[in-house]
Amino acid sequence: MKTHPTFIHMARKVVFMTCLGMTATSIQASEDYSRFLRPAEVPQPDNNRITTARVELGKMLFFDPRLSGSNWISCGTCHNPALGWSDGLPTAVGHGMGVLERATPTILNTAYQPLQLWDGRARTLEQQALGPIKATGEMNQDLDEVIKELSALKGYRDAFEDAYPGEGITKETLAKALATYERTIVSTESPFDRWVKGETHAMSQTAQKGFEVFLGKGRCALCHDGFNFTDNGFHNLGLKGDDDPGRYGIRKIKILKGAFKTPTLRDIELTAPYMHNGMYKTLEEVIEHYDRGGDTKDNLDPNMQPLHLTASEKASLVAFLKALTGEPTPVILPRLPIE
Amino acid sequence: MQKQLTQKRPHVAFIATAMLAVATAQAAEVTVNQHDKAFVIEGNKVEAVTINVGDTLRFKNDDPFFHNIFSLSDLKTFDLGSFPKGQSKTVTFDKAGMAEVECAIHPEMYIEVTVK
Numbered sequence: 001m002k003t004h005p006t007f008i009h010m011a012r013k014v015v016f017m018t019c020l021g022m023t024a025t026s027i028q029a030s031e032d033y034s035r036f037l038r039p040a041e042v043p044q045p046d047n048n049r050i051t052t053a054r055v056e057l058g059k060m061l062f063f064d065p066r067l068s069g070s071n072w073i074s075c076g077t078c079h080n081p082a083l084g085w086s087d088g089l090p091t092a093v094g095h096g097m098g099v100l101e102r103a104t105p106t107i108l109n110t111a112y113q114p115l116q117l118w119d120g121r122a123r124t125l126e127q128q129a130l131g132p133i134k135a136t137g138e139m140n141q142d143l144d145e146v147i148k149e150l151s152a153l154k155g156y157r158d159a160f161e162d163a164y165p166g167e168g169i170t171k172e173t174l175a176k177a178l179a180t181y182e183r184t185i186v187s188t189e190s191p192f193d194r195w196v197k198g199e200t201h202a203m204s205q206t207a208q209k210g211f212e213v214f215l216g217k218g219r220c221a222l223c224h225d226g227f228n229f230t231d232n233g234f235h236n237l238g239l240k241g242d243d244d245p246g247r248y249g250i251r252k253i254k255i256l257k258g259a260f261k262t263p264t265l266r267d268i269e270l271t272a273p274y275m276h277n278g279m280y281k282t283l284e285e286v287i288e289h290y291d292r293g294g295d296t297k298d299n300l301d302p303n304m305q306p307l308h309l310t311a312s313e314k315a316s317l318v319a320f321l322k323a324l325t326g327e328p329t330p331v332i333l334p335r336l337p338i339e
Numbered sequence: 340m341q342k343q344l345t346q347k348r349p350h351v352a353f354i355a356t357a358m359l360a361v362a363t364a365q366a367a368e369v370t371v372n373q374h375d376k377a378f379v380i381e382g383n384k385v386e387a388v389t390i391n392v393g394d395t396l397r398f399k400n401d402d403p404f405f406h407n408i409f410s411l412s413d414l415k416t417f418d419l420g421s422f423p424k425g426q427s428k429t430v431t432f433d434k435a436g437m438a439e440v441e442c443a444i445h446p447e448m449y450i451e452v453t454v455k
Binding site: 254256 | 405446
Protein backbone atom coordinates (compact mmCIF):
# COMPACT_ATOMS: atom_id res chain seq x y z
CA MET A 1 0.00 0.00 0.00
CA LYS A 2 1.44 3.33 -1.00
CA THR A 3 1.32 6.10 1.53
CA HIS A 4 2.17 9.62 0.62
CA PRO A 5 4.26 11.39 3.29
CA THR A 6 1.42 13.76 3.95
CA PHE A 7 -1.23 11.09 3.54
CA ILE A 8 -2.80 11.59 6.91
CA HIS A 9 -3.07 15.34 6.55
CA MET A 10 -4.42 15.14 3.05
CA ALA A 11 -6.95 12.46 3.88
CA ARG A 12 -8.61 14.40 6.64
CA LYS A 13 -10.73 17.50 6.49
CA VAL A 14 -10.87 20.03 9.25
CA VAL A 15 -14.32 21.21 10.12
CA PHE A 16 -14.86 24.06 12.51
CA MET A 17 -18.16 24.30 14.30
CA THR A 18 -19.57 26.84 16.64
CA CYS A 19 -22.36 25.67 18.86
CA LEU A 20 -24.00 27.28 21.88
CA GLY A 21 -21.18 29.75 22.20
CA MET A 22 -18.52 27.05 22.33
CA THR A 23 -16.07 26.38 19.57
CA ALA A 24 -15.47 22.73 18.79
CA THR A 25 -12.84 21.41 16.44
CA SER A 26 -13.63 18.23 14.56
CA ILE A 27 -11.69 16.38 11.96
CA GLN A 28 -13.81 14.25 9.73
CA ALA A 29 -12.50 10.84 9.04
CA SER A 30 -12.02 10.37 5.33
CA GLU A 31 -13.42 7.47 3.43
CA ASP A 32 -10.06 5.81 3.80
CA TYR A 33 -10.54 5.63 7.57
CA SER A 34 -14.17 4.53 7.68
CA ARG A 35 -13.11 0.90 7.65
CA PHE A 36 -11.51 1.40 11.05
CA LEU A 37 -14.76 2.48 12.68
CA ARG A 38 -16.65 -0.02 14.75
CA PRO A 39 -19.64 -1.66 13.03
CA ALA A 40 -23.00 -0.54 14.37
CA GLU A 41 -23.99 -4.02 15.52
CA VAL A 42 -22.29 -7.14 16.77
CA PRO A 43 -22.86 -10.00 14.31
CA GLN A 44 -25.19 -12.66 15.73
CA PRO A 45 -26.89 -15.68 14.18
CA ASP A 46 -30.66 -15.77 13.67
CA ASN A 47 -31.00 -18.91 15.77
CA ASN A 48 -29.15 -17.44 18.74
CA ARG A 49 -29.93 -13.77 19.13
CA ILE A 50 -28.39 -11.93 22.06
CA THR A 51 -30.74 -11.53 25.04
CA THR A 52 -30.06 -10.54 28.62
CA ALA A 53 -30.99 -14.00 29.91
CA ARG A 54 -28.63 -15.68 27.45
CA VAL A 55 -25.77 -13.34 28.30
CA GLU A 56 -26.24 -13.93 32.04
CA LEU A 57 -26.37 -17.69 31.58
CA GLY A 58 -23.36 -17.65 29.30
CA LYS A 59 -21.43 -15.59 31.80
CA MET A 60 -22.17 -18.06 34.60
CA LEU A 61 -21.02 -20.94 32.44
CA PHE A 62 -17.93 -19.06 31.27
CA PHE A 63 -16.70 -18.54 34.82
CA ASP A 64 -17.83 -21.89 36.22
CA PRO A 65 -14.88 -24.26 36.83
CA ARG A 66 -17.31 -27.17 37.10
CA LEU A 67 -17.39 -27.20 33.32
CA SER A 68 -13.99 -28.90 33.48
CA GLY A 69 -13.23 -32.50 34.39
CA SER A 70 -11.22 -31.35 37.39
CA ASN A 71 -13.91 -28.85 38.46
CA TRP A 72 -10.98 -26.44 38.66
CA ILE A 73 -10.60 -24.80 35.25
CA SER A 74 -13.16 -22.46 33.75
CA CYS A 75 -13.14 -20.74 30.37
CA GLY A 76 -12.14 -17.63 32.31
CA THR A 77 -9.07 -19.36 33.73
CA CYS A 78 -7.29 -18.98 30.41
CA HIS A 79 -9.43 -16.18 28.99
CA ASN A 80 -8.91 -13.90 31.96
CA PRO A 81 -10.53 -10.45 31.61
CA ALA A 82 -7.80 -8.98 33.81
CA LEU A 83 -5.21 -10.14 31.27
CA GLY A 84 -6.82 -8.94 28.07
CA TRP A 85 -9.04 -12.05 27.96
CA SER A 86 -5.92 -14.16 27.65
CA ASP A 87 -3.57 -15.61 30.28
CA GLY A 88 -0.26 -13.77 30.10
CA LEU A 89 1.56 -17.03 29.38
CA PRO A 90 3.64 -17.95 26.31
CA THR A 91 1.43 -20.99 25.74
CA ALA A 92 -1.66 -22.15 27.57
CA VAL A 93 -1.69 -24.37 30.64
CA GLY A 94 -4.50 -26.91 30.72
CA HIS A 95 -5.68 -30.01 32.55
CA GLY A 96 -3.21 -31.29 35.15
CA MET A 97 -1.04 -28.19 34.61
CA GLY A 98 -0.06 -29.55 31.21
CA VAL A 99 1.58 -26.97 28.99
CA LEU A 100 -0.05 -26.74 25.57
CA GLU A 101 1.47 -26.00 22.18
CA ARG A 102 -0.19 -22.70 21.39
CA ALA A 103 -0.83 -19.39 23.12
CA THR A 104 -4.26 -18.64 24.50
CA PRO A 105 -5.77 -16.21 22.00
CA THR A 106 -7.70 -13.27 23.35
CA ILE A 107 -11.42 -13.68 22.85
CA LEU A 108 -11.90 -9.95 22.42
CA ASN A 109 -13.98 -9.29 19.29
CA THR A 110 -14.31 -12.95 18.35
CA ALA A 111 -17.90 -12.06 17.43
CA TYR A 112 -16.51 -10.35 14.35
CA GLN A 113 -14.37 -13.29 13.23
CA PRO A 114 -15.61 -15.58 10.46
CA LEU A 115 -13.33 -18.39 11.68
CA GLN A 116 -12.32 -19.21 15.23
CA LEU A 117 -9.09 -20.45 16.84
CA TRP A 118 -5.51 -20.01 15.62
CA ASP A 119 -6.04 -22.47 12.76
CA GLY A 120 -9.62 -21.52 11.98
CA ARG A 121 -10.96 -25.01 12.54
CA ALA A 122 -14.26 -23.74 13.97
CA ARG A 123 -16.50 -21.54 11.85
CA THR A 124 -18.77 -20.16 14.56
CA LEU A 125 -18.55 -19.41 18.25
CA GLU A 126 -21.19 -22.06 18.82
CA GLN A 127 -19.00 -24.65 17.06
CA GLN A 128 -15.96 -23.51 18.99
CA ALA A 129 -17.48 -23.31 22.46
CA LEU A 130 -17.50 -27.01 23.35
CA GLY A 131 -14.06 -27.81 21.91
CA PRO A 132 -11.92 -26.69 24.85
CA ILE A 133 -14.33 -28.26 27.36
CA LYS A 134 -13.92 -31.75 25.92
CA ALA A 135 -10.27 -31.47 24.82
CA THR A 136 -8.27 -33.76 27.10
CA GLY A 137 -5.37 -31.32 27.29
CA GLU A 138 -7.58 -28.36 28.11
CA MET A 139 -10.66 -28.81 30.34
CA ASN A 140 -10.87 -32.59 29.94
CA GLN A 141 -14.60 -32.88 30.52
CA ASP A 142 -17.09 -35.42 29.26
CA LEU A 143 -19.91 -33.41 27.72
CA ASP A 144 -22.64 -35.84 28.80
CA GLU A 145 -21.30 -35.61 32.31
CA VAL A 146 -21.32 -31.82 32.39
CA ILE A 147 -24.91 -31.76 31.11
CA LYS A 148 -25.83 -34.10 33.95
CA GLU A 149 -24.04 -31.90 36.51
CA LEU A 150 -25.68 -28.72 35.28
CA SER A 151 -29.11 -30.37 35.19
CA ALA A 152 -28.77 -31.28 38.86
CA LEU A 153 -28.66 -27.62 39.86
CA LYS A 154 -31.94 -25.70 40.11
CA GLY A 155 -30.15 -22.42 39.47
CA TYR A 156 -28.98 -23.66 36.11
CA ARG A 157 -32.30 -25.31 35.27
CA ASP A 158 -34.01 -21.95 35.79
CA ALA A 159 -31.34 -19.99 33.95
CA PHE A 160 -31.46 -22.29 30.91
CA GLU A 161 -35.25 -22.12 30.87
CA ASP A 162 -35.14 -18.32 30.98
CA ALA A 163 -32.55 -18.18 28.21
CA TYR A 164 -33.80 -20.96 25.96
CA PRO A 165 -37.42 -21.71 26.90
CA GLY A 166 -38.37 -25.32 26.24
CA GLU A 167 -34.97 -26.25 24.80
CA GLY A 168 -33.58 -27.79 27.98
CA ILE A 169 -29.99 -28.18 29.13
CA THR A 170 -28.21 -29.73 26.19
CA LYS A 171 -24.86 -29.53 24.46
CA GLU A 172 -26.48 -27.19 21.97
CA THR A 173 -27.87 -24.74 24.52
CA LEU A 174 -24.60 -24.91 26.48
CA ALA A 175 -22.70 -23.91 23.33
CA LYS A 176 -25.22 -21.24 22.42
CA ALA A 177 -25.09 -19.61 25.84
CA LEU A 178 -21.29 -19.53 25.91
CA ALA A 179 -21.21 -18.11 22.40
CA THR A 180 -23.70 -15.42 23.36
CA TYR A 181 -21.57 -14.28 26.29
CA GLU A 182 -18.49 -14.20 24.07
CA ARG A 183 -20.33 -11.93 21.66
CA THR A 184 -20.54 -9.33 24.42
CA ILE A 185 -16.77 -9.28 24.86
CA VAL A 186 -15.98 -6.48 22.46
CA SER A 187 -13.36 -3.77 22.39
CA THR A 188 -14.14 -0.37 23.81
CA GLU A 189 -13.28 3.05 22.49
CA SER A 190 -9.56 3.70 22.29
CA PRO A 191 -7.56 6.90 21.75
CA PHE A 192 -7.26 5.86 18.10
CA ASP A 193 -11.04 5.65 17.74
CA ARG A 194 -11.49 9.07 19.28
CA TRP A 195 -8.84 10.45 16.94
CA VAL A 196 -10.55 8.94 13.91
CA LYS A 197 -13.78 10.55 15.06
CA GLY A 198 -12.13 13.94 15.19
CA GLU A 199 -10.47 14.44 18.59
CA THR A 200 -7.20 15.74 17.26
CA HIS A 201 -5.32 15.32 20.51
CA ALA A 202 -6.74 11.92 21.46
CA MET A 203 -3.68 10.26 19.98
CA SER A 204 -0.15 11.62 20.39
CA GLN A 205 1.83 12.96 17.46
CA THR A 206 4.11 9.96 17.83
CA ALA A 207 1.17 7.56 17.59
CA GLN A 208 -0.16 9.44 14.57
CA LYS A 209 3.22 9.00 12.91
CA GLY A 210 3.01 5.34 13.88
CA PHE A 211 -0.33 5.03 12.11
CA GLU A 212 1.27 6.43 8.98
CA VAL A 213 4.06 3.84 9.23
CA PHE A 214 1.43 1.17 9.94
CA LEU A 215 -0.38 1.97 6.70
CA GLY A 216 2.72 2.53 4.61
CA LYS A 217 6.34 1.55 5.11
CA GLY A 218 5.54 -0.92 7.87
CA ARG A 219 3.19 -2.89 5.59
CA CYS A 220 1.17 -3.82 8.70
CA ALA A 221 -2.23 -3.03 7.19
CA LEU A 222 -1.70 -5.57 4.42
CA CYS A 223 -2.95 -8.06 7.00
CA HIS A 224 -4.01 -6.04 10.06
CA ASP A 225 -6.76 -4.06 8.40
CA GLY A 226 -10.26 -2.84 9.21
CA PHE A 227 -12.06 -2.22 12.50
CA ASN A 228 -10.66 -5.35 14.09
CA PHE A 229 -7.23 -4.89 12.54
CA THR A 230 -7.24 -8.30 10.90
CA ASP A 231 -7.81 -9.69 7.41
CA ASN A 232 -9.21 -12.85 9.03
CA GLY A 233 -6.59 -14.59 6.94
CA PHE A 234 -3.73 -17.03 7.52
CA HIS A 235 -0.03 -16.26 7.19
CA ASN A 236 3.31 -17.90 7.89
CA LEU A 237 5.39 -15.23 9.61
CA GLY A 238 8.67 -17.15 9.62
CA LEU A 239 9.03 -17.69 13.36
CA LYS A 240 12.39 -19.20 14.24
CA GLY A 241 12.26 -22.81 15.43
CA ASP A 242 8.52 -23.17 15.02
CA ASP A 243 7.31 -26.36 13.35
CA ASP A 244 3.59 -26.13 14.12
CA PRO A 245 1.72 -26.84 10.86
CA GLY A 246 -1.01 -24.34 11.78
CA ARG A 247 -3.78 -23.96 9.21
CA TYR A 248 -2.19 -26.70 7.07
CA GLY A 249 -3.58 -29.16 9.59
CA ILE A 250 -7.03 -28.13 8.41
CA ARG A 251 -6.39 -27.34 4.73
CA LYS A 252 -3.62 -29.19 2.90
CA ILE A 253 -2.53 -26.25 0.78
CA LYS A 254 1.19 -25.45 0.61
CA ILE A 255 0.98 -21.79 1.53
CA LEU A 256 -0.83 -22.74 4.73
CA LYS A 257 2.10 -24.71 6.18
CA GLY A 258 2.97 -22.86 9.35
CA ALA A 259 0.25 -20.26 8.73
CA PHE A 260 -1.90 -18.93 11.54
CA LYS A 261 -4.86 -16.60 11.71
CA THR A 262 -4.12 -12.89 11.84
CA PRO A 263 -5.09 -11.82 15.36
CA THR A 264 -6.83 -8.58 16.25
CA LEU A 265 -4.63 -5.72 17.39
CA ARG A 266 -7.33 -4.25 19.60
CA ASP A 267 -6.00 -4.12 23.20
CA ILE A 268 -2.78 -5.66 21.93
CA GLU A 269 -0.87 -3.92 24.73
CA LEU A 270 -2.74 -6.11 27.23
CA THR A 271 -2.19 -9.51 25.64
CA ALA A 272 1.56 -10.14 25.82
CA PRO A 273 3.36 -12.37 25.11
CA TYR A 274 2.81 -12.38 21.37
CA MET A 275 2.53 -14.71 18.35
CA HIS A 276 0.79 -18.09 18.28
CA ASN A 277 3.58 -19.63 20.36
CA GLY A 278 4.09 -16.66 22.66
CA MET A 279 7.75 -16.32 21.70
CA TYR A 280 7.94 -12.53 21.95
CA LYS A 281 7.48 -10.77 25.26
CA THR A 282 7.10 -7.23 23.98
CA LEU A 283 5.68 -5.30 21.05
CA GLU A 284 9.20 -4.04 20.38
CA GLU A 285 10.36 -7.62 19.81
CA VAL A 286 7.45 -8.25 17.47
CA ILE A 287 8.29 -5.17 15.41
CA GLU A 288 11.94 -6.24 15.21
CA HIS A 289 10.75 -9.58 13.84
CA TYR A 290 8.74 -7.91 11.10
CA ASP A 291 11.57 -5.46 10.40
CA ARG A 292 13.83 -8.45 9.68
CA GLY A 293 11.18 -9.80 7.32
CA GLY A 294 10.79 -12.92 9.43
CA ASP A 295 13.50 -15.43 10.30
CA THR A 296 12.60 -18.79 8.77
CA LYS A 297 12.19 -18.32 5.04
CA ASP A 298 10.69 -21.74 4.29
CA ASN A 299 7.14 -21.13 3.11
CA LEU A 300 7.29 -17.57 4.40
CA ASP A 301 4.21 -15.50 3.61
CA PRO A 302 4.95 -13.60 0.39
CA ASN A 303 3.83 -10.33 1.96
CA MET A 304 6.75 -10.53 4.40
CA GLN A 305 9.91 -8.62 3.52
CA PRO A 306 12.59 -6.62 5.36
CA LEU A 307 11.21 -3.19 6.25
CA HIS A 308 14.33 -1.16 7.14
CA LEU A 309 12.42 0.89 9.69
CA THR A 310 14.29 3.56 11.63
CA ALA A 311 14.40 3.52 15.43
CA SER A 312 11.98 6.44 15.42
CA GLU A 313 9.54 4.62 13.13
CA LYS A 314 9.65 1.53 15.33
CA ALA A 315 8.98 3.60 18.43
CA SER A 316 6.10 5.38 16.74
CA LEU A 317 4.57 2.05 15.71
CA VAL A 318 4.63 0.91 19.33
CA ALA A 319 2.97 4.18 20.36
CA PHE A 320 0.26 3.63 17.77
CA LEU A 321 -0.35 0.04 18.85
CA LYS A 322 -0.74 1.20 22.44
CA ALA A 323 -3.27 3.78 21.24
CA LEU A 324 -5.51 0.83 20.32
CA THR A 325 -6.09 0.03 23.98
CA GLY A 326 -9.71 0.65 24.90
CA GLU A 327 -11.22 1.94 28.10
CA PRO A 328 -11.33 -0.74 30.81
CA THR A 329 -14.63 -2.57 31.12
CA PRO A 330 -15.52 -3.75 34.63
CA VAL A 331 -16.44 -7.42 34.72
CA ILE A 332 -18.65 -8.39 37.65
CA LEU A 333 -18.24 -12.06 38.34
CA PRO A 334 -21.53 -13.95 38.64
CA ARG A 335 -22.68 -15.95 41.63
CA LEU A 336 -22.75 -19.55 40.52
CA PRO A 337 -25.60 -21.92 41.37
CA ILE A 338 -24.73 -24.28 44.19
CA GLU A 339 -28.02 -26.14 44.37
CA MET B 340 -22.60 -18.99 -25.02
CA GLN B 341 -23.99 -17.93 -21.71
CA LYS B 342 -22.35 -17.59 -18.33
CA GLN B 343 -24.77 -17.38 -15.45
CA LEU B 344 -23.55 -15.42 -12.45
CA THR B 345 -25.36 -15.87 -9.22
CA GLN B 346 -24.68 -15.31 -5.56
CA LYS B 347 -25.53 -17.85 -2.91
CA ARG B 348 -25.30 -15.93 0.34
CA PRO B 349 -27.82 -13.26 1.25
CA HIS B 350 -25.28 -10.76 2.63
CA VAL B 351 -23.74 -10.22 -0.76
CA ALA B 352 -25.36 -7.25 -2.40
CA PHE B 353 -25.28 -8.49 -5.96
CA ILE B 354 -27.93 -10.89 -7.20
CA ALA B 355 -28.07 -11.11 -10.92
CA THR B 356 -27.95 -13.17 -14.02
CA ALA B 357 -25.72 -11.70 -16.62
CA MET B 358 -24.63 -12.42 -20.12
CA LEU B 359 -20.92 -12.45 -20.72
CA ALA B 360 -19.64 -11.72 -24.17
CA VAL B 361 -17.33 -14.31 -25.59
CA ALA B 362 -14.93 -14.02 -28.41
CA THR B 363 -15.55 -17.31 -30.11
CA ALA B 364 -18.06 -20.09 -30.24
CA GLN B 365 -15.48 -22.38 -28.64
CA ALA B 366 -14.36 -22.48 -25.04
CA ALA B 367 -14.60 -19.15 -23.29
CA GLU B 368 -12.45 -17.41 -20.71
CA VAL B 369 -14.08 -15.58 -17.82
CA THR B 370 -12.07 -13.15 -15.73
CA VAL B 371 -12.72 -13.23 -12.01
CA ASN B 372 -11.10 -10.30 -10.24
CA GLN B 373 -9.85 -10.62 -6.70
CA HIS B 374 -10.78 -7.25 -5.33
CA ASP B 375 -11.00 -6.08 -1.72
CA LYS B 376 -10.82 -9.70 -0.59
CA ALA B 377 -13.82 -10.73 -2.69
CA PHE B 378 -14.43 -12.39 -6.06
CA VAL B 379 -15.73 -9.89 -8.58
CA ILE B 380 -17.01 -10.38 -12.12
CA GLU B 381 -17.62 -7.31 -14.25
CA GLY B 382 -17.68 -5.12 -11.15
CA ASN B 383 -20.12 -7.28 -9.18
CA LYS B 384 -19.24 -9.27 -6.09
CA VAL B 385 -20.18 -12.90 -6.70
CA GLU B 386 -20.03 -16.19 -4.84
CA ALA B 387 -21.09 -18.40 -7.75
CA VAL B 388 -20.50 -18.65 -11.46
CA THR B 389 -21.80 -21.05 -14.11
CA ILE B 390 -19.63 -21.95 -17.09
CA ASN B 391 -19.52 -24.63 -19.78
CA VAL B 392 -17.23 -27.62 -20.04
CA GLY B 393 -13.92 -26.51 -21.52
CA ASP B 394 -14.18 -22.94 -20.29
CA THR B 395 -11.38 -21.24 -18.38
CA LEU B 396 -11.53 -19.01 -15.35
CA ARG B 397 -8.83 -16.37 -15.06
CA PHE B 398 -8.33 -15.15 -11.49
CA LYS B 399 -6.72 -11.71 -11.45
CA ASN B 400 -5.40 -10.11 -8.27
CA ASP B 401 -6.38 -6.45 -7.95
CA ASP B 402 -5.46 -6.13 -4.26
CA PRO B 403 -2.18 -4.72 -2.95
CA PHE B 404 -1.36 -8.02 -1.25
CA PHE B 405 -0.99 -11.65 -2.30
CA HIS B 406 -3.90 -13.94 -3.03
CA ASN B 407 -4.07 -17.67 -3.64
CA ILE B 408 -6.44 -19.89 -5.59
CA PHE B 409 -7.17 -23.51 -4.81
CA SER B 410 -9.87 -26.16 -4.85
CA LEU B 411 -10.05 -29.49 -3.09
CA SER B 412 -13.31 -30.41 -4.83
CA ASP B 413 -13.92 -33.83 -6.34
CA LEU B 414 -14.53 -32.21 -9.72
CA LYS B 415 -11.07 -30.67 -9.84
CA THR B 416 -8.30 -30.42 -7.29
CA PHE B 417 -5.68 -27.73 -7.82
CA ASP B 418 -3.50 -25.19 -6.06
CA LEU B 419 -2.52 -22.34 -8.35
CA GLY B 420 -0.22 -20.89 -5.70
CA SER B 421 0.02 -17.29 -4.58
CA PHE B 422 0.44 -14.23 -6.73
CA PRO B 423 0.68 -10.46 -6.23
CA LYS B 424 -1.30 -7.53 -7.54
CA GLY B 425 -1.55 -7.39 -11.31
CA GLN B 426 -0.87 -11.06 -11.88
CA SER B 427 -3.41 -13.72 -12.76
CA LYS B 428 -3.75 -17.51 -12.82
CA THR B 429 -5.99 -19.63 -15.01
CA VAL B 430 -7.75 -22.92 -14.56
CA THR B 431 -9.73 -24.82 -17.20
CA PHE B 432 -12.67 -27.01 -16.26
CA ASP B 433 -12.94 -30.06 -18.53
CA LYS B 434 -15.71 -31.96 -16.78
CA ALA B 435 -19.24 -31.09 -15.73
CA GLY B 436 -20.02 -30.70 -12.06
CA MET B 437 -19.48 -28.28 -9.20
CA ALA B 438 -16.25 -27.05 -7.61
CA GLU B 439 -15.67 -24.82 -4.61
CA VAL B 440 -12.79 -22.45 -5.27
CA GLU B 441 -11.20 -20.43 -2.49
CA CYS B 442 -8.27 -18.24 -1.55
CA ALA B 443 -6.23 -20.13 1.04
CA ILE B 444 -4.91 -16.92 2.57
CA HIS B 445 -8.32 -15.29 2.89
CA PRO B 446 -10.89 -18.04 3.44
CA GLU B 447 -13.78 -15.59 3.24
CA MET B 448 -13.09 -15.55 -0.50
CA TYR B 449 -15.20 -18.36 -1.86
CA ILE B 450 -16.78 -18.98 -5.24
CA GLU B 451 -18.88 -21.93 -6.34
CA VAL B 452 -18.17 -22.93 -9.92
CA THR B 453 -20.88 -24.87 -11.73
CA VAL B 454 -19.68 -26.48 -14.94
CA LYS B 455 -22.41 -27.52 -17.41
